[in-house]
Amino acid sequence: MATRSLVRRDPFWRELMDFRSNFDDIINRFFQYPGSSEGQTGFSWAPAAECYLKDNKFHVRLGLPGVDPKDVSIQVHGNQLTISGERKQDQQISEESYAFREFSYGSFQRLIALPEGVKAEQVEAQYKNGVLDIIAPVAEAALPRKVQIKSLEGKETKSIAA
16 A cells, blocks of 8 residues: 655745746836836837947847747938837747746837948848848948057147246
């Protein structure tokens, strides 16, 4: 005859998981864009981005895994680049089924200031392996240039009396 023994569960573990879930919700709500909250229109997340200048071109890269490029819009207004879109959840899973959840779904928008001299009419975009790369050529006159420092050592300087 098999014997059964009762195993006592530590209630602290469940409380700790509840605390983490509530804390994550508070932090996520705190860092949401103005006007956004559950059930309302607004932006619920922002993709990671990096910007750099290489080979006379300004690059903007956004991490958009799970986002269909057809759901992304890119607009240039003066010296501002606006990237907006939506990551759609492809599966319907009840909230109770999650052990934890780190993906964000819904609308997003990133506003990025373009440097002076960007040729807005020549902006191009490519999407590969979940990364959106936006490339904007920069006019030669707007590129950084090195300034030569002249040494004044050994030369006399005249002071002007007031």
